[in-house]
Amino acid sequence: MEDDVSRIKDQPIMVRLKHVVIGAIGLPVVILLGAWIGFFNVGASSGHWKVTAWFLQLAMRSAVRTYALAVDAPKVLDRRGLPAAAGHFARGCAVCHGAPGELRSPAVLRMLPQPPDLALTAGDWTDAQLFRIVKHGIRFTGMPAWPARDRDDEVWAMVAFLRELPKLDAKGFRQLAFGAREATGNEAQPSAPDTLTDCTRCHGSDGEGRGGLVPVLAGQKEAYLFASLQSFAKGDRTSGFMALPVTGLARDEMAALARHFAAQPPIPVDRDQIPAEVVQKGQQIAEAGIPERNVPACSGCHIGSDKNPVYPRLDGQHAAYLEQQLKLFRSESRGGTPFWRIMATAAQRLTDEDIRALSAYFSKRTESPQ
Numbered sequence: 001m002e003d004d005v006s007r008i009k010d011q012p013i014m015v016r017l018k019h020v021v022i023g024a025i026g027l028p029v030v031i032l033l034g035a036w037i038g039f040f041n042v043g044a045s046s047g048h049w050k051v052t053a054w055f056l057q058l059a060m061r062s063a064v065r066t067y068a069l070a071v072d073a074p075k076v077l078d079r080r081g082l083p084a085a086a087g088h089f090a091r092g093c094a095v096c097h098g099a100p101g102e103l104r105s106p107a108v109l110r111m112l113p114q115p116p117d118l119a120l121t122a123g124d125w126t127d128a129q130l131f132r133i134v135k136h137g138i139r140f141t142g143m144p145a146w147p148a149r150d151r152d153d154e155v156w157a158m159v160a161f162l163r164e165l166p167k168l169d170a171k172g173f174r175q176l177a178f179g180a181r182e183a184t185g186n187e188a189q190p191s192a193p194d195t196l197t198d199c200t201r202c203h204g205s206d207g208e209g210r211g212g213l214v215p216v217l218a219g220q221k222e223a224y225l226f227a228s229l230q231s232f233a234k235g236d237r238t239s240g241f242m243a244l245p246v247t248g249l250a251r252d253e254m255a256a257l258a259r260h261f262a263a264q265p266p267i268p269v270d271r272d273q274i275p276a277e278v279v280q281k282g283q284q285i286a287e288a289g290i291p292e293r294n295v296p297a298c299s300g301c302h303i304g305s306d307k308n309p310v311y312p313r314l315d316g317q318h319a320a321y322l323e324q325q326l327k328l329f330r331s332e333s334r335g336g337t338p339f340w341r342i343m344a345t346a347a348q349r350l351t352d353e354d355i356r357a358l359s360a361y362f363s364k365r366t367e368s369p370q
């Protein structure tokens with residue numbers, strides 16, 4: 001009797017549970033079956049249903065907002081990377097997003113979702129949110145992640161450029177992306193660059209390196225230039241800015257480019273005033289090292305023509321570039337030629353102040369190696 005009562009009481013719950021279980025197993029099976037027989041239209045021509053488009057935008061915007069909370073944005077964006085970022089934008093981003101004065105291919109305008117004109121939308125995002133998008137990309141949209149994982153410094157340079165973009169007209173954009181000399185004429189065609197003009201976009205036609213963070217190549221040792229191009233191509237040294245230009249370069253093209261830039265006359269690039277005592281401190285470390293911290297004298301490898309041809313020249317290099325590379329070595333974010341570990345070990349023992357002094361000293365050192 002008691003059993004009967006409980007059976008009757010339980011019945012509606014059992015019935016409901018049964019439906020839920022059938023639904024939970026059945027629905028995915030029906031969806032899978034639908035996908036298998038080709039029921040869902042994946043064509044992009046008709047666009048998303050309104051509700052799908054709304055949901056995808058909501059999910060994307062909310063995820064960017066949430067993940068950006070963990071991003072530590074600098075108070076002031078460093079503008080020294082603007083020419084490199086603009087140069088990269090012209091070839092790596094404008095194809096989808098367009099750029100001032102550049103029309104996009106009609107094929108891109110039919111992408112789903114359509115890549116927005118960033119001059120119009122960059123203002124909708126905070127610096128940290130732009131950083132998050134540019135570093136990680138956006139799934140299911142074609143928006144790619146930054147090509148080099150460890151290079152937050154490059155992603156910040158791109159964020160600084162995106163802040164600049166709304167202020168640029170066609171001429172201003174071309175000047176920033178290609179340099180004053182390349183701004184006119186049609187040799188700077190981003191869609192079909194020849195190998196050398198692709199490099200001069202950032203390195204300048206005389207190899208002086210535009211903007212402080214693009215290195216001077218003029219007068220650098222040929223063997224080092226060649227080895228560096230190979231290390232970018234193999235991914236032993238990572239840089240989102242260099243990844244694209246070296247893609248598809250044949251070995252003999254790399255050799256020719258290395259020869260070309262090594263043959264350019266070195267030019268003094270940094271004319272800023274640096275306090276004499278900073279330069280002096282740099283000179284002291286460069287020539288004698290810091291024995292109590294086991295820092296070797298830099299001159300042992302970097303000064304003099306009798307050194308290994310793969311050890312680079314540092315004389316007359318941009319101070320900002322030297323500083324950044326020493327910090328990358330220190331955090332083991334820079335590889336390079338088969339000898340890069342030597343530098344990582346040396347840099348790990350340097351303080352920020354040593355790095356600043358050394359970079360200032362070498363940037364001012366103009367005499368050719370004895």
Ligand code: HEC
Nearest residue numbers: 060092093096113114115116121133134138141142143144
């Ligand atoms: C293959 C095409 C493609 C390339 C190349 C590309 N993007 Fe995108 N990007 C997209 C698409 C598509 C979206 C839109 C995503 C969405 O709305 O969900 C997007 C969105 C963005 C957004 C968010 C804009 C907004 O308001 O929604 C930023 C910022 C951005 N891209 C920056 C860049 C930068 C910087 C580069 C170059 C390093 C780049 N993109 C390269 C396709 C591309």
Ligand code: HEC
Nearest residue numbers: 084087088198199202213214215225228239241242245257
């Ligand atoms: C979009 C800008 C850009 C373009 C285009 C570009 N470079 Fe670079 N290049 C850079 C930056 C930025 C670095 C510094 C990379 C780093 O921080 O690791 C660099 C580094 C280098 C180095 C290493 C120099 C050193 O002292 O270690 C070589 C060699 C080089 N580039 C050659 C080339 C050649 C050859 C081309 C053309 C095929 C080219 N680059 C195109 C921006 C660019």
Ligand code: HEC
Nearest residue numbers: 296297298301311312322325336337339340342343346358
């Ligand atoms: C034992 C030899 C050796 C010593 C000592 C040495 N370096 Fe280097 N350095 C190298 C090598 C090798 C490279 C090239 C790394 C690579 O890309 O593979 C390099 C690269 C560099 C670079 C990057 C240059 C560029 O164009 O990207 C800087 C900056 C640098 N060294 C600074 C220093 C400083 C400052 C000191 C002294 C504290 C120092 N080095 C001591 C061997 C040395």
